[in-house]
Every structure is written in structure tokens, then in C-alpha cells.
Amino acid sequence: MQTFSKRVSMTVVKRLPKYYQYLTDLQDQHIEKISSKELAAMMGLTASQIRQDLNSFGAYGQQGYGYKVKELKEAIRKILGLDLQYNxxxxxxxxxGHAIVNYERFKEEGIHFKAMFDVDPDQIGKKVGNVTVYHMDDLDAFVAHHKIDICILSVPQKVGQETTDRVVELGIKAILNFVPLDLTVPDDVVVESVNITDSLFTLTYLINEDDDDE
Amino acid sequence: MQTFSKRVSMTVVKRLPKYYQYLTDLQDQHIEKISSKELAAMMGLTASQIRQDLNSFGAYGQQGYGYKVKELKEAIRKILGLDLQYNxxxxxxxxxGHAIVNYERFKEEGIHFKAMFDVDPDQIGKKVGNVTVYHMDDLDAFVAHHKIDICILSVPQKVGQETTDRVVELGIKAILNFVPLDLTVPDDVVVESVNITDSLFTLTYLINEDDDDE
Incomplete structure (x- = not known):
């Protein structure tokens, strides 16, 4: 494999974490190589989709051999920026918030939780694992003294945008958003949203669509 | 507005929870009507996209008036199946699991949490709100005696598929999946997955893509 281009279409980007997950699982099972056909079967894609996706960042499988699992996994890890560390x-x-701090997988991938913030007096000073909960009043000072790369936002909807504005003001450039709101941010800030409600409501739609088929 | 067709493309379906959210917010603010242009500005879509989406299930705005918020919200609520009750x-x-049970919004929309299940002896018998945690050994008997529509799955990855198989075996037809796995289910079972890891890894990609631009 040659050098990898980082410029990949968003459709492929959205599939990269999935490739990464599958390749990690394969490596854990000590599997050294995989064909596009095998990977396709595992991931519910076609072999040609797989080849096209991976070609797009310069990962070409060898004919009659397929892809080296470790090499491909490392390539995708780099493209996802997981070779770097994030505060x-x-x-x-x-x-x-607790669920996320306790999620083992994140620690393995260079995601370091530095602090939690809340306004609930009962929470302030508590520790979640080895992460301390501070009052929101201490946010500015904390961010000023630590290089914070990512803010995970899990506040009530009604303070979602104002909290975002504050985080942006403090110079944080990436937000993982759990608030059911389309956050407004400047162009140089990236937001990725996880909307559990949307997923549940898509499910209730699908349940009834299925009923109609019967 | 006339009767609404339930057969909508998946692209539109995926946007329906968002429309529903915005219309709910508008109604909470006592706003009675909205133009496709205003709705587009709020949602980051174009007015023509909005009209096309809503037309697709028979919701036509009136020229020079727009959409009646309450009527449109109720129409989308019905399409999402939120006029029904779910166990x-x-x-x-x-x-x-705790976060989901405590999520106020779900209760308002006819989503009823009947029980939690775990294998951790420390958890069994505990109450989360008014929901009791039972041992997994009691799952079959519980499901046999209650009509369960949806299973929310938040188990370790290594038991994700086997737990799914068991849930499917018990006749549950819908799974909201938080396990970072593509679950294999029969055709008559619907799965909607929330993958927090994928979202975080997409974010780390975007952080570095941004850096490249500078």
C-alpha cells in the first residue's frame, strides 16, 4: 500500500468507523488477511463498494490475496485521526455523560476525558471514574488552562444553543452533540450529533410500515 | 390537507423526526403557521426540499399561508406511529439504560418502559424511576406475559448478537440497538442503531480534515 490521501467523500467517511470496527475485530481474532468479498459479506455491502471505498484513499488490495488486516486497519485509524490524542x-x-466516561473503547483510542461540568450542586465535586465534576462557573478557567479538543454536550435542550455558544467562544473546535437540536456554530467548528430520539422515532415508523406490508 | 400516505422514502423518513421536533418546538411557542421558507431556514434545508418532503405524504401548504403547525405536527406524529403506544x-x-429510562421525552410519546434486564447481581431488584431491573433468566417469562413491542439493547459487544437472537426468538419485532455491531435479524424484525463510537470517530476525522484546510 502506498501513501494515503486524507480527502475522502463524506459517504465513505461515514463508513470508515465501521470498517475500523470490523478490522479491529478481525485483528483481535488473529485474522491476517481478508478479501473484499469476505469483508463485503460481513458488512452487508458489495465487494465492488468495498474496493471503491478503500481505493478512494489509496488502499488497494492485492489480486488473489485481498487486504492485509493490520495494514488496512492502521491506514483507516490514521485517516480517522485516531493516531492522535484528544482532550x-x-x-x-x-x-x-457517565456512560460515555465509562466507555472503555474511547480510552483505547486516545480520547482523554479531562473534566465534567454541571450546574447541579449534588454533582459538583463528584468523581466519575477518575474524572471530576466541576461547576459550569469553572468552565472558562479550566479550558483556559487545558488544551481541550472536543466537548461532549449532554445538557437539557433549552440550554443547548447557549452552552454551545459558550464552548465556541472558549475556542473549542469540535462538539459531539447529544442534545436534540441542530446547533448553530461557525464554519471552523465541527459538530457531530447523536440523536437517540430520532432513532427511536424512526423505529416506531418502521414498526408500522412493516405492519402495512402484512 | 387530505389523507396521508404512509409510504415515504427512507430519506424523508430519516428527516421526519427532525420535522416533528421543530414543529413541536413551534407549537410550544404558540406559533400557529409556518412557511416552507421559514421552516427551511430553521432546519438548514431549502424551501423546495421542505415542500417536496411534505408533499410526499400529502401535506400541501397553502400558497401565501404556509403550513398549519398543529395539523402538520399531528400528521407527522401519525406517520411516525407516535399516535400508538409501545411497551x-x-x-x-x-x-x-438509565439515561434512556429517565428521558422525559419518551414518556410523552407513548413509549412505556416495562422492565430492565441485566446479569449483574448488584443491579437485580433495583428500581430506575419506577422500572425494575430483573435477571436475564426472567426475560422469557416476562416477555411471555407482557406484549413487548421494542427492545432497547445496551449490552457488551461480545453478547450483542446472541442477546439479539434471544430477543428475536421471543417474538420482539423491533430493536433500538446501542451495541457497536451490525445485528443480524430476520426480515420481519426492524433494527435502528445508535453508534456513539462511530459518531465520535467521524468527529476526530472532521477535526483533522479541518486542520488540512488551514
């Missing part, structure tokens, strides 16, 4: 804060120390 | 169980009583 994170979590705003909102509810159950979702 | 849910949650398998995996970790922080994520």
Missing part, C-alpha cells in the same frame, strides 16, 4: 470535556454529568 | 424493555441496566 475532552463533558458538559452535563447525567447518566449519558 | 419497551431495556436489556443492559448500565448508565446508558
Amino acid at each position: 475532552c470535556i463533558i458538559i452535563g454529568s447525567g447518566n449519558l | 419497551c424493555i431495556i436489556i443492559g441496566s448500565g448508565n446508558l
Whole structure:
């Protein structure tokens, strides 16, 4: 494999974490090579889609051999930026915040949780794993003294945008958003949203669509 | 507006929860009508996209008036199947399970949490809100005695597929999946997945793509 281009279409980007997951699982099972056909069967894609996706960043499988699992995994890891380290804060120390801090997988991938913030007096000073919950009043000072790359936002909807504005003002350039809101941010800030409600409501749609078929 | 067709393209379906969210917010603000242009500006779409989306299930705005917020919201609510009631169980009583049970919004929309299941002896018998945590050994009996529509799956990855198989075996037809796995299910079972890891890794990609631009 040659050098990899980082400029990939968003459709492929959205599939990269999935490739990464499957390749990690294959490596854990000590599987050294995989054909586009085998990978396609695992991922519910076609072999030609797989080849096209991987070609797009310069990962060409060898004919009659396929892809080297470790090499391909490392290539995708780099493209995803997971060879770097990220300092994170979590705003909102509810159950979702707890779930994220405790998620083993993130630690393995260079995602470091530095602090949680909340306004609930009962939460302030508590520790989640080895992450301390601070008051929102301490946010500015904390961010000023630590290089924070990512803010995970898990606050009530009604303060979602104002909290975002504050985070942006402090110079944080990436937000993982759990608030059911389309956040407005400047062009140099990236937001990725996880909307659990949307997923549940898509499911209730699908349940009834299925009924109609019967 | 006339009767609404339920057969809508998946692209539109995926946007319906968002329309529903915005229309709910508008109604909460006592706004009675909205033009496709205004709705487009709020949602980051074009007015023609909005009209096309809504036309596709028979919701036609009136020229020079726009859409009646309440009527449109109710139409989308019905299409999403949110006029019905759903009995849910949650398998995996970790922080994520707790977060979901405590999510006020779901209760308002006819989503009823009937029980949680876990294998951790420390969790069994506990109550999360008014939802009891039972042992996985009691799953079959519970499902046999309650009509369960949706299973929310939040178990470790290594038992993700086997738990799914068991849930499917028990006749549950819809799964909201938080396990980072592409679950294999029969055709008559619907799965909607929320993959927090994928979203975070997309974000780390976007952070570095941004850097390249500078």
C-alpha cells in the first residue's frame, strides 16, 4: 500500500468507523488477511463498494490475496485521526455523560476525558471514574488552562444553543452533540450529533410500515 | 390537507423526526403557521426540499399561508406511529439504560418502559424511576406475559448478537440497538442503531480534515 490521501467523500467517511470496527475485530481474532468479498459479506455491502471505498484513499488490495488486516486497519485509524490524542470535556454529568466516561473503547483510542461540568450542586465535586465534576462557573478557567479538543454536550435542550455558544467562544473546535437540536456554530467548528430520539422515532415508523406490508 | 400516505422514502423518513421536533418546538411557542421558507431556514434545508418532503405524504401548504403547525405536527406524529403506544424493555441496566429510562421525552410519546434486564447481581431488584431491573433468566417469562413491542439493547459487544437472537426468538419485532455491531435479524424484525463510537470517530476525522484546510 502506498501513501494515503486524507480527502475522502463524506459517504465513505461515514463508513470508515465501521470498517475500523470490523478490522479491529478481525485483528483481535488473529485474522491476517481478508478479501473484499469476505469483508463485503460481513458488512452487508458489495465487494465492488468495498474496493471503491478503500481505493478512494489509496488502499488497494492485492489480486488473489485481498487486504492485509493490520495494514488496512492502521491506514483507516490514521485517516480517522485516531493516531492522535484528544482532550475532552463533558458538559452535563447525567447518566449519558457517565456512560460515555465509562466507555472503555474511547480510552483505547486516545480520547482523554479531562473534566465534567454541571450546574447541579449534588454533582459538583463528584468523581466519575477518575474524572471530576466541576461547576459550569469553572468552565472558562479550566479550558483556559487545558488544551481541550472536543466537548461532549449532554445538557437539557433549552440550554443547548447557549452552552454551545459558550464552548465556541472558549475556542473549542469540535462538539459531539447529544442534545436534540441542530446547533448553530461557525464554519471552523465541527459538530457531530447523536440523536437517540430520532432513532427511536424512526423505529416506531418502521414498526408500522412493516405492519402495512402484512 | 387530505389523507396521508404512509409510504415515504427512507430519506424523508430519516428527516421526519427532525420535522416533528421543530414543529413541536413551534407549537410550544404558540406559533400557529409556518412557511416552507421559514421552516427551511430553521432546519438548514431549502424551501423546495421542505415542500417536496411534505408533499410526499400529502401535506400541501397553502400558497401565501404556509403550513398549519398543529395539523402538520399531528400528521407527522401519525406517520411516525407516535399516535400508538409501545411497551419497551431495556436489556443492559448500565448508565446508558438509565439515561434512556429517565428521558422525559419518551414518556410523552407513548413509549412505556416495562422492565430492565441485566446479569449483574448488584443491579437485580433495583428500581430506575419506577422500572425494575430483573435477571436475564426472567426475560422469557416476562416477555411471555407482557406484549413487548421494542427492545432497547445496551449490552457488551461480545453478547450483542446472541442477546439479539434471544430477543428475536421471543417474538420482539423491533430493536433500538446501542451495541457497536451490525445485528443480524430476520426480515420481519426492524433494527435502528445508535453508534456513539462511530459518531465520535467521524468527529476526530472532521477535526483533522479541518486542520488540512488551514
